[in-house]
Amino acid sequence: MRRIERHETAQVRIEFEGQALPAQLGDTVAAALLAANHWCFRSTPVSGAARGPFCMMGVCFDCLVEIDGVANRQACMTEVRDGMRVKRQQGASDIGPDRFADGDQESAP
Ligand code: FES
Numbered sequence: 686m687r688r689i690e691r692h693e694t695a696q697v698r699i700e701f702e703g704q705a706l707p708a709q710l711g712d713t714v715a716a717a718l719l720a721a722n723h724w725c726f727r728s729t730p731v732s733g734a735a736r737g738p739f740c741m742m743g744v745c746f747d748c749l750v751e752i753d754g755v756a757n758r759q760a761c762m763t764e765v766r767d768g769m770r771v772k773r774q775q776g777a778s779d780i781g782p783d784r785f786a787d788g789d790q791e792s793a794p
Pocket residue numbers: 737738739740741742743744745746747748749759760761762
């Protein structure tokens with residue numbers, strides 16, 4: 686995938702699977718990974734098949750990744766920030782038994 690040239694934009698660095706990648710401020714995580722030729726963002730829970738972004742607008746959920754230790758983040762809806770750590774999501778992610786223990790129902794997936 687080729688990046689469309691645009692006005693000067695601040696550069697940031699993110700990490701994907703332990704590898705440092707350059708990105709531009711304002712990129713979504715999905716755009717930054719695709720620009721770096723990473724196409725597999727997650728594997729499916731049943732077959733383990735590879736999945737990558739399809740809609741790029743928050744509908745298909747094929748872009749789920751782990752960001753800074755938090756699973757089930759939509760890469761196409763999340764803007765990069767310097768130092769962000771991104772990992773592929775392997776299968777179904779556990780939301781954890783204590784996720785809503787403090788009554789935080791608003792952040793439910
Ligand atoms: S690419 Fe479809 S929800 Fe992110």
